[in-house]
Structures are given as structure tokens and as C-alpha cells.
Amino acid sequence: MNLKLLKALSEAFGPSGFEEDVVKIVKNNVPFCDIEIDAMNNVYLSLKSNTGNKPKLLLDAHLDEVGFMVQSVAKNGLISFVPLGGWVPTNVPAHTVHIKTETGELVQGIIASKPPHFMSEKEKSAPLELESLQIDIGASDRETVINVFGIQVGDPIAPHVIFNENSKSDFVFGKAFDNRMGCFAVIETLRLLSTIEELxxxxxxxxxxxxxxxxxxxHVTGQVTAPDMAIVFEGSPADDLYYDAQTxxxxxxxxxxxxxxDASYVSHRRLINFAKSLADAHEIPYQSAVRRKGGTNAGRLHTSGKAVPVLVLGVPSRxxxxxxxxxxxxxxxxxxxLAxxxxxxxxxKLSID
Incomplete structure (x- = not known):
């Protein structure tokens, strides 16, 4: 397993709409595929052995991570931002981020939080609102932020975290496992399939x-590829710390x-049964999940074209x-x-006669 690639994917800057750094890493690590990139940063990887006269299997994952965007710069140099994707406000303060400028420079900042010394009891107990948070990049005025650091309204922001492997377990630590884990799984699956002579x-x-x-x-990739079947790979939210073993x-x-x-799709039962039978036959460990909330690209893909059977495979990620x-x-x-x-x-044959 190529952990150098997984590390590079995890650490790459790539909030929604700004996935270019992730695309470059992918482009440099798929010699076994023909690659196309569209105007939206979607990446298409076709095995060089494809013939054009077989059913099409799509391996999907998403490149982007949750992040933010610069909304304004205050007189004192603090930066207000809006979210790109879903965040819980209390998870956001006191962490480091990178802001990517127009020239591509990554500027480090910290999402500021008021020390308890300066908070009233009312402030301590009040719900935190994302709109109240700001980023400090180590400047004291608006002019420095804009003219020296080159930060502008509309610049993207992403968490800054260094990936590492735990030497005492098989756990890895990093950021953006939703969904760089999926990207990694797509690339590794394609690499392994490229070694098989007849697919x-x-x-x-x-x-x-x-x-x-x-x-x-x-929405675009489903139209462009028009697959007959799809596997969606996700970094799925782990729930092992919140529920008992039976739940x-x-x-x-x-x-x-x-x-x-999940909230975006109901699975294709015959495809699910087939995947489970393969996992059982080859002793591949798996766990079945029914999610009340959340969604994946399966929500888009399964309703594309004339309908596409989709299998969602998740890498549990805390x-x-x-x-x-x-x-x-x-x-x-x-x-x-399993993929x-x-x-x-x-x-x-996944349709009904």
C-alpha cells in the first residue's frame, strides 16, 4: 500500500471548488490510466486496457474537503470567513488553517478564540456561531493582510494538518479522510486492476x-461517463465511540x-447481496450500515442516465x-x-426480467 501517496493526498490543499493541488497529485500517480480533467476539476481515469465494447464500471470518489472562504478583512487584520461544506461551529476555533492566495502561496493562520480570561459567564455559556469566528494570520491591520500577505476576498481556506502513521497500531492520522481515503482507494483499485489481463x-x-x-x-461525471454500474468510495463517519457494539x-x-x-439514496439490493457474497467467500471483513442522515455521490449517480446500480463502500474515519x-x-x-x-x-444481471 502506497502510504506516500495517501500522505500526499491527505495533506493536499483542496476545499470545494479549489481541488487543483489534489488533481496534480492524482495526475502524477496514475501511469496505468489515460487521464482527462474538465473545467470543474473533475478527473477521469480510464484504464489503458479499456476496449470500448464492454459494460462500464465507474469508480467514484470526491476530491474536495470541507473548508472555508475569505469573506472580509477587518481593520485590525482579522479575517472573517464562510464555510465550504458542513461544520459544527464548536469544532472550528483554535485550529490552524492555510489560506491560499491568488499567487498560490499558502498563508498559515489560526482560527481565533477568545481566552476565558476575557469572557463573561454569559459568553461562556452562549451557543457559538460560525459567523462570529475570525482568522488571525499574525498581522495587526487590514493593509498588512492585503498588501503584504496578498490575501483577498474569495481566497479559499483549508485545515493544515500533517499526516502520520501510528507505529504502535495500524491507524493513520491526518486531515480530509473524507474523502482522500476514497481517492486513494480508487487509485489503488485501478492500479491492481491494471495488472489483470482480461477484465x-x-x-x-x-x-x-x-x-x-x-x-x-x-452531476457532471455521471453524465459524461454514463456507467452501467458504479462503486462509490467514501471516508465514512465512524460511530464506534458513540454507540455500543450492537448499534x-x-x-x-x-x-x-x-x-x-442514507439521506441521498437507497441501495440496489441485488448489488449489495452480490458484494456481500463476494466478501464472505473471500473472507473480506465488512460491516453493513443504514444511515439516517448524510449522503454521497451515489445520490447523484444512481439517478443518472437510465438509472445506475451503485455500491457504496466506506472507509471508517473518525x-x-x-x-x-x-x-x-x-x-x-x-x-x-472488495472493490x-x-x-x-x-x-x-441486476435488472428485473
Missing amino acids: PYDVIGALASQEEVGTRGA AQCVLGSGVQIRHM YVHTHYNYASLKDVKATID VKVATAPVQ
Whole structure:
């Protein structure tokens, strides 16, 4: 498993609409694919062995991470921002970020928080509003922020976190596991499939932009690729710390998550059953999940064209939509292994006669 690639993907700057750095990393790591990039930063990866006369299997993941955008710069040099994607306000303060300027420079800042010494009891107990937060880049006036650091209204902002592997476990730590874990799984699955001489499908990877702000990239990739079947890879929110063993459905170290339902789609039962049968036959650990909330690119893809059977495979990831994540390499491997088994199995008839 290429941990250097996983590290690069995790650390890359890439909030919704500003995925260019992630695209460059992908472009440099897929010699086994023909690559196309559209005007929206969507990336299309076609195996060089594709023939054009087989059913098309789409491997989907989204490139973007949750982030922010500069909205204004105050007289004292503090920067107001708006969210790109879903954040819980209390998770945001007192963490470091990078602001990417027009020239591509990454400026480090900290999301400012008032020390308790200066807070009234009323302030301490009041709900935190995202609109009240500001970023301090180490300047004392608006002119310095704009003229010296080059920061402008509209500049994108992303968490700044260094990836590392825990030497005492198989856990990895970093940012943006939702969904750089999915991007990594797509690339690794394509790499493994490229070594197989005869595949039942023409396989296309589509790494979509702007999922976190409305699955917008997948609206395009579904139309462009027109797949017969799709696998959506996600860094799925781990729930192992919040529920008991009978209730939790996204546990680190327990295998790939097979998602049956969320707010964006209801799974294709025959495809789910087929994937589970392959996992059982090859002893690939998995866990089934029914989600009350959330969604993935499957919501867009399964209603594209004449309808597309979609399988959602998740890598359990703790603390998604925050600065910091944990995931288990065992689960990453299980996700890739199951995807390869689905992609190499004989084409299934998934419609009703």
C-alpha cells in the first residue's frame, strides 16, 4: 500500500471548488490510466486496457474537503470567513488553517478564540456561531493582510494538518479522510486492476469536485461517463465511540462499510447481496450500515442516465468534517480488496426480467 501517496493526498490543499493541488497529485500517480480533467476539476481515469465494447464500471470518489472562504478583512487584520461544506461551529476555533492566495502561496493562520480570561459567564455559556469566528494570520491591520500577505476576498481556506502513521497500531492520522481515503482507494483499485489481463468491464475512475457543497461534480461525471454500474468510495463517519457494539455500524478495524441507505439514496439490493457474497467467500471483513442522515455521490449517480446500480463502500474515519481524522489501514485494505473482487467478477444481471 502506497502510504506516500495517501500522505500526499491527505495533506493536499483542496476545499470545494479549489481541488487543483489534489488533481496534480492524482495526475502524477496514475501511469496505468489515460487521464482527462474538465473545467470543474473533475478527473477521469480510464484504464489503458479499456476496449470500448464492454459494460462500464465507474469508480467514484470526491476530491474536495470541507473548508472555508475569505469573506472580509477587518481593520485590525482579522479575517472573517464562510464555510465550504458542513461544520459544527464548536469544532472550528483554535485550529490552524492555510489560506491560499491568488499567487498560490499558502498563508498559515489560526482560527481565533477568545481566552476565558476575557469572557463573561454569559459568553461562556452562549451557543457559538460560525459567523462570529475570525482568522488571525499574525498581522495587526487590514493593509498588512492585503498588501503584504496578498490575501483577498474569495481566497479559499483549508485545515493544515500533517499526516502520520501510528507505529504502535495500524491507524493513520491526518486531515480530509473524507474523502482522500476514497481517492486513494480508487487509485489503488485501478492500479491492481491494471495488472489483470482480461477484465469483464471497461473501468473508469471519476474523482469528482464539490461533493461537500452539493455533489455538484458527480452531476457532471455521471453524465459524461454514463456507467452501467458504479462503486462509490467514501471516508465514512465512524460511530464506534458513540454507540455500543450492537448499534455501531462504522467501527475502525472492523472492515469496509457497505452502506444500504442514507439521506441521498437507497441501495440496489441485488448489488449489495452480490458484494456481500463476494466478501464472505473471500473472507473480506465488512460491516453493513443504514444511515439516517448524510449522503454521497451515489445520490447523484444512481439517478443518472437510465438509472445506475451503485455500491457504496466506506472507509471508517473518525471525526470527519473536523481538522483531524483517524482511520485503520486494515479497513482501507478491505475496501480495496472488495472493490477488486466486484470489478473482476462476471458481469451480473441486476435488472428485473
